[in-house]
Amino acid sequence: MTKSRSRRITAIIRYTVLTIWAIVAFFPIYWMISTSFKIDTQWFAWPPVYFPDPPTLSNYLNVWLGAQEYASTQYAISSQTPLVSLLNSTIIATTSTLLAVVFGAVIAYGVSRYKILSEARMFQLLMLRMIPPIVVVAPLSLYYSALGLLDTMFGLILIYFLTNLPYAVWMTKSFIDEVPREIEQAAEILGASRWRTIFEVVLPLIRSGLVATFLFILILTWSEYLLALILSKTNVATLPVELSKYQGTTEGKVYGRQAALAVGITVPLMIVGLIIRKHLARGFSFGMVRR
Amino acid sequence: MARIELCDLNKSFGSVRAVKDINITIEDGEFVVFVGPSGCGKTTTLRMIAGFEDPTSGEIRIDGRIVNDLEPRDRGLGMVFQSHALFPHKSIAQNIEFGLRMKDVPAPERIQRVREVAEMMHITHLLDKMPAQCSGGESQRVALARTLVTNPSTFLLDEPLSSLDAKLRRELRAECGRLQEELKRTFIFVTHDQEEAMTLADRIVVMRSGEIEQVGSPMDIYSEPISYFVADFFGSPSMNLVAGEVVGDTDVVRFRSTHFDFALPEHFKKSKRGAATFGIRPEHVGVAFGGKGEIELPVRLVEPLGKDTLLYFDDGTERAFIAVSEGLEMADVKSGARITLSFDPRRLYLFDADGRRIGAATQF
Ligand SMILES: Nc1ncnc2c1ncn2[C@@H]1O[C@H](COP(=O)(O)OP(=O)(O)OP(=O)(O)O)[C@@H](O)[C@H]1O
Ligand SMILES: [Mg+2]
Numbered sequence: 001m002t003k004s005r006s007r008r009i010t011a012i013i014r015y016t017v018l019t020i021w022a023i024v025a026f027f028p029i030y031w032m033i034s035t036s037f038k039i040d041t042q043w044f045a046w047p048p049v050y051f052p053d054p055p056t057l058s059n060y061l062n063v064w065l066g067a068q069e070y071a072s073t074q075y076a077i078s079s080q081t082p083l084v085s086l087l088n089s090t091i092i093a094t095t096s097t098l099l100a101v102v103f104g105a106v107i108a109y110g111v112s113r114y115k116i117l118s119e120a121r122m123f124q125l126l127m128l129r130m131i132p133p134i135v136v137v138a139p140l141s142l143y144y145s146a147l148g149l150l151d152t153m154f155g156l157i158l159i160y161f162l163t164n165l166p167y168a169v170w171m172t173k174s175f176i177d178e179v180p181r182e183i184e185q186a187a188e189i190l191g192a193s194r195w196r197t198i199f200e201v202v203l204p205l206i207r208s209g210l211v212a213t214f215l216f217i218l219i220l221t222w223s224e225y226l227l228a229l230i231l232s233k234t235n236v237a238t239l240p241v242e243l244s245k246y247q248g249t250t251e252g253k254v255y256g257r258q259a260a261l262a263v264g265i266t267v268p269l270m271i272v273g274l275i276i277r278k279h280l281a282r283g284f285s286f287g288m289v290r291r
Numbered sequence: 292m293a294r295i296e297l298c299d300l301n302k303s304f305g306s307v308r309a310v311k312d313i314n315i316t317i318e319d320g321e322f323v324v325f326v327g328p329s330g331c332g333k334t335t336t337l338r339m340i341a342g343f344e345d346p347t348s349g350e351i352r353i354d355g356r357i358v359n360d361l362e363p364r365d366r367g368l369g370m371v372f373q374s375h376a377l378f379p380h381k382s383i384a385q386n387i388e389f390g391l392r393m394k395d396v397p398a399p400e401r402i403q404r405v406r407e408v409a410e411m412m413h414i415t416h417l418l419d420k421m422p423a424q425c426s427g428g429e430s431q432r433v434a435l436a437r438t439l440v441t442n443p444s445t446f447l448l449d450e451p452l453s454s455l456d457a458k459l460r461r462e463l464r465a466e467c468g469r470l471q472e473e474l475k476r477t478f479i480f481v482t483h484d485q486e487e488a489m490t491l492a493d494r495i496v497v498m499r500s501g502e503i504e505q506v507g508s509p510m511d512i513y514s515e516p517i518s519y520f521v522a523d524f525f526g527s528p529s530m531n532l533v534a535g536e537v538v539g540d541t542d543v544v545r546f547r548s549t550h551f552d553f554a555l556p557e558h559f560k561k562s563k564r565g566a567a568t569f570g571i572r573p574e575h576v577g578v579a580f581g582g583k584g585e586i587e588l589p590v591r592l593v594e595p596l597g598k599d600t601l602l603y604f605d606d607g608t609e610r611a612f613i614a615v616s617e618g619l620e621m622a623d624v625k626s627g628a629r630i631t632l633s634f635d636p637r638r639l640y641l642f643d644a645d646g647r648r649i650g651a652a653t654q655f
Contacts, residue, residue: 185343186376189363190441191393204380
């Protein structure tokens with residue numbers, strides 16, 4: 001077999017696999033978007049309806065604005081408006097993620113430069129995060145009720161901050177490891193204190209990495225369901241909790257409404273991703289950054 | 292003002308003894324060059340002076356004050372790193388300004404000082420660029436400027452030129468020399484390039500596996516090397532070194548090896564007999580057709596360089612025996628021709644089996 005032919009075959013195989021993967025990965029997303037624009041008769045239609053006809057905004061108006069004229073009795077959902085949940089989710093996710101990244105970076109600095117934690121300790125830290133949340137959620141809810149943290153915004157921020165801190169430490173440490181010692185030492189001998197070196201030299205240098213870490217943890221927090229479900233009741237329901245209320249309620253399966261809500265949950269993350277995409281490419285390939 | 296004293300300085304990394312019992316005083320305003328092969332502890336010594344490494348034992352004094360426990364930023368030193376270590380996210384102007392900002396110098400004065408230093412280093416056109424847009428030579432100038440602006444008492448330079456090409460190196464080398472003359476500051480310069488050491492230094496410190504081998508002016512080091520190691524390290528082309536033995540009774544003393552057998556000058560009479568290495572620099576080997584001399588060798592290769600001609604002789608070893616002849620007199624010699632060589636008796640060195648110099652001719 002000639003070289004160019006074998007290369008063609010490899011290319012064909014590669015693109016076939018990638019195409020299949022892309023279809024598998026994107027179809028649910030397509031289905032979600034498509035369903036959100038369907039009228040109620042097409043939600044369960046068989047054969048399936050691929051393109052909403054006619055497309056309608058009623059699902060969005062009903063779910064997000066609680067527009068009464070669209071709240072046909074059959075599908076009325078008796079819960080708070082999702083805009084409040086959106087606000088809750090935004091505050092909880094961004095605050096806890098920001099805290100995790102900032103504290104994580106500072107701890108990671110200590111680990112990278114002063115070895116405040118050994119390799120084994122670092123690994124144990126990550127192991128902690130690998131415990132399935134369902135295992136600890138029951139005792140946790142007992143603590144929370146005793147401490148009065150149940151169904152409070154602070155309680156959720158705290159638990160997300162704590163559970164994501166290990167990720168933040170691990171990820172930011174790998175970026176800090178890449179910063180040459182000499183650059184820090186140059187700052188030091190030019191008169192910078194340790195903190196000024198961290199905030200003026202190290203953190204700006206790894207900002208792409210920080211942004212990547214931020215997005216990674218934001219996604220985890222934004223879509224976290226179990227802890228939010230158990231540790232909140234009604235005051236601070238987050239979007240995933242809100243979304244679940246559309247499933248298996250007495251009103252039946254309201255797919256169109258649910259899809260409209262799901263799109264609304266996905267879009268903010270996509271916007272964040274788009275805004276910081278320049279950093280993402282660099283952040284996830286930090287090792288290749290020119291020194 | 293800065294007089295730097297290193298007293299019994301030691302540094303170990305685990306079981307590796309990187310620096311062993313270093314003792315030296317560097318006077319104020321002196322240009323001292325630490326030189327030695329890779330891994331001999333130059334950087335470690337410099338980093339201990341800067342405060343980035345804690346000595347395992349020993350003392351560092353600056354102007355008589357022990358600074359072992361002082362943070363790098365409180366030692367009043369400036370350092371230029373081999374990798375330049377510019378801040379990649381700051382413009383050149385911000386890089387230079389950094390040290391002033393850390394010392395809370397007010398903004399108008401900072402701008403003024405940055406401009407002055409940039410002019411001094413000929414980098415005003417770079418001020419708005421980012422480090423990634425600068426060439427190696429430009430980066431090095433910026434690194435010097437960044438240190439210069441803080442007005443340190445001493446400049447520590449760790450192989451600042453090693454990443455540059457030959458021409459730039461010479462250019463920046465001259466710049467370093469000029470800078471030191473203008474500023475009259477103490478300079479401690481680390482390099483493994485003997486030529487850099489010879490041209491820049493007031494005093495050279497030759498290091499070898501963590502120890503100081505010899506300290507002296509470039510001329511001392513060149514003409515009175517205390518050991519085989521130093522003799523071999525300095526000079527280009529390097530010194531001819533031939534292994535053999537010193538033989539003879541009380542009256543005559545000769546050097547003998549497979550290809551050499553000649554009478555040594557008078558002052559070696561009392562030297563120890565036995566295994567030894569004979570050394571002579573290429574420019575101290577006299578060449579003539581026929582005539583008087585110590586030995587006759589066949590020419591292997593002739594290399595006319597214009598001002599001088601290099602003659603490579605076959606002495607039975609891998610490393611040719613080299614002689615430098617002035618002008619092009621010898622340029623037409625064919626390889627294989629036998630030429631008589633004479634050795635300047637005052638410039639002839641012997642090293643014992645341990646590489647120590649025998650019968651150092653201090654009387655000359
Ligand atoms: N941080 C360290 N940990 C362990 N060993 C080290 C460390 N730094 C230096 N060494 C060892 O100490 C010895 C001296 O190193 P040093 O960097 O001072 O050499 P150098 O003279 O600067 O060499 P070069 O010309 O290659 O820069 C070497 O054997 C090196 O391996
Ligand atoms: Mg070094």
